[in-house]
Amino acid sequence: MSVGVRELTVLDEFKPFGLIAEALDGKPDDNFVDNFNYFVFDPKITREREDYESPASDSWNGSDHELFIRGNRIIWSSGTRVIKRFTLESPIIMACWSCLGALTEPRLCVLRVDTLTVYSVDGE
Numbered sequence: 001m002s003v004g005v006r007e008l009t010v011l012d013e014f015k016p017f018g019l020i021a022e023a024l025d026g027k028p029d030d031n032f033v034d035n036f037n038y039f040v041f042d043p044k045i046t047r048e049r050e051d052y053e054s055p056a057s058d059s060w061n062g063s064d065h066e067l068f069i070r071g072n073r074i075i076w077s078s079g080t081r082v083i084k085r086f087t088l089e090s091p092i093i094m095a096c097w098s099c100l101g102a103l104t105e106p107r108l109c110v111l112r113v114d115t116l117t118v119y120s121v122d123g124e
Contacts, residue, residue: 016036016038016066016068017066017068017075017077017079017080018036018038018066018068018069018070018075018077019036019068020080021068021075021077021082022068022070022073022075035070035071036068036069036070037068037069037070037094038066038067038068038069039066039067039069039095039096040064040065040066041064041065041066041067041097042064042065043063043064043065043078045065045097045106046065046097046105046106046121063078063079064078065077065078065083066078067095067096067108069092069094069095071091071092072087072088072089072090072091072092073085073086073087073088073092074086074088074092074095074108074110076108084123086108086110086119086123088110088112088117090112090113090114090115091112091113092110092111092112093111093112093113094110094111095108095109095110095111096108096109097109100118105120105121106121107119107120107121108120108121
């Protein structure tokens with residue numbers, strides 16, 4: 001082996017927890033079987049403003065958090081624990097966390113074809 005080159009060992013194929021959560025809930029929507037997205041993020045994102053404790057604060061178990069998106073559903077999880085599920089009227093294009101202006105808590109922004117919906121950390 002060359003200097004500075006290391007051998008890589010793949011331990012196992014990564015599978016987003018959202019796939020497992022969906023399987024436990026029942027089968028996914030047939031229109032979106034192979035079409036999903038997921039985003040892994042640091043749990044500090046959902047509690048990054050001063051003096052704010054999110055519902056996810058007590059769910060931090062050393063794991064990154066995940067937003068799993070398929071069709072019109074979002075599953076927010078930490079490790080093997082589902083924190084929130086969202087089901088919307090139409091398919092989701094993108095979802096991300098954002099701090100908007102002077103608001104004290106981050107917001108989940110969900111983009112759909114005709115709408116941008118903004119949720120608080122507790123789902124309101």
